[in-house]
Amino acid sequence: MPTFRYEAVTPAGQLRRGVIDADGSRGARALLRSRGMTPIDVSAVAERTAGSRLGLLGPRLGTTEQALFTRQLASLLTAGLPLDEALSALAAEAERDYVRDLVSTLRSEVVGGQSLSGALARHPRDFPDIYRALVSAGEHTGKLHVVLARLADYIEGRNALTQKIKLAFTYPAVVTVVAFGIVVFLLTYVVPQVVGVFTTTKQKLPTLTVVMLACSDFARDWGWLAALFVTGMVVSIKRLLKRPGPQRAWHGWLLGAPLVGRLVRGYNTARFASTLAILISAGVPILRALQAAGETLNNVVLRHNVEDAISRVREGTSLSRALAQANRFPPVLVHLIRSGESTGNLAPMLDRAAEGETRELERRTLFITSLLEPALILSMGVMVLLIVLAVLMPILDINQMVR
Structure with missing residues (x-):
């Protein structure tokens, strides 16, 4: 119906x-x-x-909405509600029209005889492969509410980690924007107004003042062209990095870059380990679990390493040895996986590896931001100091001439 x-x-x-x-x-x-x-x-x-939903553009289910939907659905199923009634209740409570329509469509497909995982498979933009694989495993084991509750924990934890990293770099970004605005204002307004008085007197200006005047003239006359050029360069580079070759080279450089490389490696490793842990604990076959976990990586080089590891595991190699041969993943992760394979506790060991990588990632993020903040403030101070000196030096020269 x-x-x-x-x-x-x-x-x-x-x-x-x-x-x-x-x-x-x-x-x-x-x-x-x-x-x-x-x-x-x-x-x-x-x-x-x-x-x-079928197009590449258009609205989609956000990660926060996905976590809320999963948590509420798990709670309703745990309380004993049938799946169709639980979906109907979630559709009625949805705030956004798209979410309401999406959940209503899922309910219609379930009422029509589809399994929940089958209904989710018709909406791949809103529910990725890992989500569908876990729901399918929960349906086969008869513990859908348990799997959904853990899936909600996973999504919320992933969102929290991403939010922490974004918040950590928000202050340096704000400082950079403010500093740039102050420098542009001083160069385009203050310097010409003050130093322009001395140019009419044909006084010989200090070298620093001459340089600042040249920068001021360039900013006023050609600033728009420079901004247009920079914007064009950014757009061109972004398009270039979407091509497979340049993108792989860029991602490979990021992994080896000082400071940033550890952040990229840690973030991807934490996501990979936590995703693989929840999939294996839910009973998903190892090859499908590796494929779904690899799709969560946003680094192309690491994703190719996981694909190579899948091929080796399919041929009979252990997971720990397959990942070690890639020489990209942290040794701690490889050792914990080897320990989990030998003891039969792979999922708990992957959870432990994910927790360790998450803590290390937060520590490194805090360290980098603690270096960035004073460096940005110092840079802004030096720029403002140079501009102030460029303005004051002609005044000091006049005072010396008067004396």
Whole structure:
């Protein structure tokens, strides 16, 4: 039975939005009227959402919304609600229209006989392979609510780690923008206004003042062209790095770069280990688990290393040896995996490796930002000092001439 999204007015005059199952649009309106509501808008959910999900552009389920959906669904299933009723409740509570339509579509497909993993497979942009693999494993073991609860923990932990890294670099980014704005203001407004007085007197200006005046003239006359050139360069480089060859070379350089390389390696290793741990603990076959975990890596070189490791594991090599041959993953991760393979506790060892890499990543992020902040402030101070000296030096020269 099709699902329809509706907007209706209750007898009390309140606007209510939700979803309803009916044979057709006319039947949905009749059903709403039988409940005492006056329908304003009734539309099929599939018609409103299919186009945006199939294309590369358009709305999609955010990571925060994905975590909330998973957590709430796990809670409702744990409480004993049937899957279709749980999805109906989540659709009714969704704040964004796209999320409401998406969940309603999932419910329609489940009511129509699809498994939840099968319904999720029709929406790959909103639910990645790891998500679908875990749901499928939960359905086969009969512990869907347990798997969903752990999946919610995984998504929330991943989001928290990403948020911590973004917040750590927010202050240096703000300082950089403010410093750039101050320097541009001083060069384009203050320096010409003050130093321009001395140029009319034909006084010989200090070298620093002459340099600052030249920079000021360039910023005022050609600043827009420089900004356009920089923007064009950034866009061109971003497009270039989307090509396989340059992208792989760039990602390989990042892994070997000082300071940044450890951050990139640590972030990807933590995601890989935690993803692989949750997949293996849910009973997903090792080859499929490796493939899904490899797709979470945002570094192309590491992703290719995982693909090579999958080929070696398929041929009979142990996972620890396959990853060690890549010579890209931290030795601690390889040793913990080897220990887990020998004791039969691979998932707990991967969890331990992920926790260790996460702590180390947070420590390194804090160290780098603690270096960046004073360096940026010092750089801004030096730039402002040079501009102030360029303004004051002609004044000091006049004072000496008067004496």
